[in-house]
Amino acid sequence: MLITVSRSGGFTGVDTTRKIDTSGRRDAAEWEGLARRALRPVADGFHYRITIDGQAVDIDEAGLTGDQRALIRAVLDQRA
Template sequence: MLITVSRSGGFTGVDKVRKIDTSARRDAAAWEDLARRVLPPVADGFHYRITVDDQELVLDETGLTGDQRELIRAVLGEAA
């Protein structure tokens, strides 16, 4: 399993990306279990990428706020 975590923004604006390849690790099972627990189960669910100018938000339908749903409905012209 390849796990990638990226962080951007903050006061200094320094981006950080790290990858963990669990295939050769002794503790692979623990890493993979943790990675699976942080991903919300979305059976046949929608995923969204909202970009406003140079800002981007990636999420799935289980985590949408009311305002995000409203924007998605307005832009896509359908219920979200």
Template sequence: MLITVTRSGGFTGVDKVRKIDTSARRDAAEWEGLARRVLPSVADGFQYRITVDDQVLDLAESGLTGDQRDLIRAVLGEEA
């Protein structure tokens, strides 16, 4: 399993990207279990990307706030 985490923003605006390849690790089961637990549990749920000017937000349907849901519905032209 290849796990990648990207951190962006902050004061300096420097992205930090780290990758962990679990295939040759003794603790692979722990890494893979942790990675699976953080993924959305709704396999057939929608994923959204909201872009406002140069800011991008990737979201799973299961974690939307009320305002995010309202914006998505308004932009997509769907009933509330």
């Protein structure tokens, strides 16, 4: 199994990508189990896209910051 994790953003804006190939590893079963569990969607979890003046961010409910949660609540509470 090939597992790839990419990270972007942060203060320095440095993008990082790392890969793990579990083939032939003694701990392959542990890596593969962790990877399969990580791909499961959050039960009944929401996914949000916040767009401000053309700049967008996608976030799963579990990863929301307090400010993101407050903005989402305030906007969704507005009447259309």
